[in-house]
Amino acid sequence: MSPDKLVYMANQIAKFFHSRSHDEGVAGVAEHISNFWEPRMRKQLFELLEGESERFDPLVQEAAPLVRPVAESA
Numbered sequence: 001m002s003p004d005k006l007v008y009m010a011n012q013i014a015k016f017f018h019s020r021s022h023d024e025g026v027a028g029v030a031e032h033i034s035n036f037w038e039p040r041m042r043k044q045l046f047e048l049l050e051g052e053s054e055r056f057d058p059l060v061q062e063a064a065p066l067v068r069p070v071a072e073s074a
Contacts (some may be wrong), residue, residue: 006044007055014057029059043070045074 013032017025033042049056049064 001044002042003044003048003052004064005027006041007052009028010045010060011057014059014063017059025059026062027066029063034066035067039070046070 010029010033014025014029017028019034020028033045037045043068046064049061053061
């Protein structure tokens, strides 16, 4: 997926959760990405956050450590 599209999608999820309390928003973003994004998307998210975190909404940045990690293939 293009990096721009992935950033857009993550930020749209965060935008939705801004209507909740901060802690609930962070948890909601992490839960949504963990449950609905396939491993390749989560892997790309983690890679983009390492180098370009400023492109992401603060809720996405805070939620990242709570997102289900991608298992390394053998």
